[in-house]
Amino acid sequence: MRLWDVASRRQFGAPIAVQGLGYKGISKVVFSPDGRTLAIICDDGSLRLWDVAGNRQIGAPLTATIGYLQSDVYFGCVAFSPDQHTLTAAGAGDGYGGVISRWDVASRVRTDEAPPSYQGVDCTSISSDGRTLVASTRLDTNTGPTEQNALQLFDPANANPVGNPLTGHTDKVISAAFSADGRTVATGSKDQTARLWDAATGKQIGSPMDCHHTEGDTSYPGDVTSVAVSPDSHTVATGSQDGVIRLWNAG
DSSP states (O other): OOEEETTTTEEESSOOOOTTOTTOOEEEEEEOTTSSEEEEEETTSOEEEEETTTTEEEEEEEOOEETTTTEEEEEEEEEEOTTSSEEEEEEEETTSOEEEEEEETTTOOEEEEOOTTBOOOOOEEEOTTSSOEEEEOOBOOSSOHHHHTOEEEEETTTTEEEEEEEOOOSSOEEEEEEOTTSSEEEEEETTSEEEEEETTTOOEEEEEEEOOEEETTEEEOOOEEEEEEOTTSSEEEEEETTSOEEEEEOO
């Protein structure tokens, strides 16, 4: 993994080499708000903290277990709290439900919540004030696909659900982001759409943003792997599996 100076477009420092991964790589990287620390999720499901200036790993990997067999949790998403005192990660254990894990960054003390109705957590985001977390939930239900691929708002302090699930996506939700004011949640899904939600009511805002496209006889997958909301909340950016970045008018 490499860091780059945006202004000069030059590599910043030496490449980051995480030890002990073998042939496995790095799947997700998140900066702390002050830019001094990286939270790194590796392909083996482990979570590590990295000192940017010193180019070194901070302590041992952060781990969690779930269930009476203490199955290892494989993390898929991570976020720092705005005050960077807390790190929140979400994932799932083999044969068990999803888990939301929280650490005090300084002490590395962990608190886990593993609601049994959740089959896995594929993405998460924290509001700028640190008071609300949104996570995909893959609800264990015999109802329709929109309920099975819902999102849920949580209180990060105790991992308790807040309000009703956000339902509408028809396939796994794999990306999520809050607007700067925390009022809107943007989500991206394997159903090839991005959607906006009112964080207070849990209701969808407007129509889905369709990221599927066809050129001639070729249909390109539009799974929305990343979403972001501009600081003024007027624009949504989506990145999809077809390799296209799109900008959308959010009103």
